[in-house]
Amino acid sequence: MSLLYRKILRPAVFLQDSEKAHNRLISTLSVTSRSRLLMSLTGNLYGSPDLPVNLFGLEFPNPLGIAAGLDKNGAAIPAWQALGFGFSEIGGVTLHDQLGNPKPRMFRATAEKALVNRMGFNNIGAELVHDKLEVWKNRGLWPGTPVGVNLGKSKITPLDEAPNDYAGSMKILWNHADFFVINVSSPNTQGLRDLQEQNHLDSILKACQKTNAECSKKDGTEPKPLLVKIAPELDDRQIGSILDSISTNNLQGIIATNTTTDRPETTNSKCKMVYDQEGGLSGIPLKATSTEVIRKIYHMTDGKIPIIGVGGIFNDEDAWEKITAGASLIQLYTGLVFEGPGIARSIITGLNKRVKQAGFDNISEAVGINA
DSSP: OHHHIIIIIHHHHTTSOHHHHHHHHHHHHHHHHTOHHHHHHHHHHHOOOOOOEEETTEEESSSEEEOTTSSTTSTTHHHHHHTTOSEEEEEEEOSSOBOOSOSOOEEEEGGGTEEEEOOOOOBOOHHHHHHHHHHHHHTTOOOSSOEEEEEOOOTTSOGGGHHHHHHHHHHHHGGGOSEEEEEOOOTTSTTGGGGGSHHHHHHHHHHHHHHHHHHHHHHTSOOOOEEEEEOTTOOHHHHHHHHHHHHHTTOOEEEEOOOBSOOOOOOOHHHHHHHTSSSEEEEGGGHHHHHHHHHHHHHHTTTOSOEEEESSOOSHHHHHHHHHHTOSEEEESHHHHHHOTTHHHHHHHHHHHHHHHHTOSSGGGGTTTTO
């Protein structure tokens, strides 16, 4: 199926504008998600074998998730499990609905399997996302895999009011998330990456954990796992201060990394035109950088803070590299665009073989062995 996608379907898809193709994918998966028959057929075609991971008190059927940015509004939540993913992360969701940055704002560097985007947290806002997620639950279509919600700052909210903005979204969506991710690393909202500095980040995390505690007390359940997503360009001091904030505010983990504003050298003129666009770069050119950040965090924390690794995962070798560098879970987005709907099954099948070849009982035993 992957060969069929790469040779026939992908060339047709790539004739379309990147964002239009993205929207058509989500629309198709949204329709699929509403039909139990289509979901069953999709699962039979693309479902992954078991490779379970227990983390954050949650059961993941396999360690591969769909990264934030693809399903911004939770329009296709049921479909990700049918496509073989062990979890999904929707968003970024902001407290206020927003259109995002002017179009065009998504570009493909096809020859080098990369994307550049400057979407700008375009989403329908926390209230309407809540309503959409409630519909999936009320229809009995909620997936059996964990669902995370990536939270971003609204563009209209000043930086010094960011804590209330993040916490407000969290309160609205609390009942519909298995875990939350604080996104302070998107390069496409002006000033957002300043929130990675410790004084800003501490204020945001403190506000979110306060809301987390209040919601859990009201619900009579445990607080939801809270993670922070970081940029790939951070130096050791910046990573260290973020890790201090994670420890101080009792976060459960970190996602490494978001897209990069750095650009690779290229001799391909079409790719150069894409790289000249403003925005965050994802895909193959990000792979090595994100893996090194994972390895660095694993060393700096002695492996005590769980890492979700993301950036340039296209096959089981890439996935294994991230896991053995220190990632307990992994995510992809760009890989799906270039490799097609069979990518999750292919990666998990390959990881299963690698676990057996290494003589491990489970995938978690491989975490950090090459850190």
